[in-house]
Amino acid sequence: MIEKISAVKYYAIIVGGGSGTRMGSEIPKQFLPLNGLPVLMHTIKAFYSTPISPEIIVVLNLDTHDYWKELCKENNFTIPHTLVAGGEQRFHSVRNGLAYIKGPGIVAIHDAVRPCVSVKLIDSAYRQAEEQGNAVPAVKSRDSVRIQTDKGSVFVDRQNIFLIQTPQVFKSEVLKKAYLQEYDVEFTDDASVVEKTGVNILLIEGETSNLKITFPEDILVAESYLNSKK
Structure with missing residues (x-):
C-alpha cells in the first residue's frame, strides 16, 4: 500500500537556462514577450494558480538574474519565488534547484x-506522483514516424511513440537520489535521470497545447492557446 503524503509540501522547479539562438533573438526565449508579459511569467502564474500552490523555485543563468529582477519590477510581478x-x-540546473x-x-x-x-495537467501530475511515486505527461505522435539507420x-508504429x-x-527522495548520479549525455529530461536508478516511469495524458516555445512561430501558437483560455 502506498503511503498518502498529502501533508507534505509541494514544490515546482521551473528551469529556464535556454538561449534565444533558435528563435533568432538575442533575448533568451523565456524572457520574450507573450501577451504582454515575458514567457516565464505566464509559466510561473500557471503553477501559482493551482489549488496545490507549490513553493516555486526558478532556475536561471546567473548572468540573467538582474535582467529578470528588472522585468519583475517593470511588470509589477510579485508572485513569490526563489x-x-x-x-x-x-541536469546541473535541476540539481541546483533541488538543493533548496x-x-x-x-x-x-x-x-x-x-x-x-x-x-488541470499540473494538478493531475502532482496527484499521481503523490499516489504512485512519479508522473510524466506525454502525448502520442500524430505524425508518421521513421528511424534513420x-x-x-x-x-x-506511431501508436508506440x-x-x-x-x-x-516525483517524490523528492526519488529525485534527490537520482541527481546524485554523474551527468550523462543521455539525460535529456528528469524521467531519463530517474529511470537510470531503476525506477519505472509512469506516463499520464499530456496536452497538445502544452507546447515548448522553440521557434518564432511558437509564440503565435502560444498566444492563441492563452487567448482561448480567457
Whole structure:
C-alpha cells in the first residue's frame, strides 16, 4: 500500500537556462514577450494558480538574474519565488534547484518555456506522483514516424511513440537520489535521470497545447492557446 503524503509540501522547479539562438533573438526565449508579459511569467502564474500552490523555485543563468529582477519590477510581478543560479547543463540546473528543498515533498520540474500548461495537467501530475511515486505527461505522435539507420530509414508504429512533456513530478527522495548520479549525455529530461536508478516511469495524458516555445512561430501558437483560455 502506498503511503498518502498529502501533508507534505509541494514544490515546482521551473528551469529556464535556454538561449534565444533558435528563435533568432538575442533575448533568451523565456524572457520574450507573450501577451504582454515575458514567457516565464505566464509559466510561473500557471503553477501559482493551482489549488496545490507549490513553493516555486526558478532556475536561471546567473548572468540573467538582474535582467529578470528588472522585468519583475517593470511588470509589477510579485508572485513569490526563489531565484537560483543555473548550471552548465539542464541536469546541473535541476540539481541546483533541488538543493533548496530540504524536507520531503512532491517536486514538479517544468520547462520555463512551456507557458500554456493548464492547471488541470499540473494538478493531475502532482496527484499521481503523490499516489504512485512519479508522473510524466506525454502525448502520442500524430505524425508518421521513421528511424534513420545505417541502411536507411525504418518505419516505427506511431501508436508506440510518445512525445514527453513537463511538468515531470516525483517524490523528492526519488529525485534527490537520482541527481546524485554523474551527468550523462543521455539525460535529456528528469524521467531519463530517474529511470537510470531503476525506477519505472509512469506516463499520464499530456496536452497538445502544452507546447515548448522553440521557434518564432511558437509564440503565435502560444498566444492563441492563452487567448482561448480567457
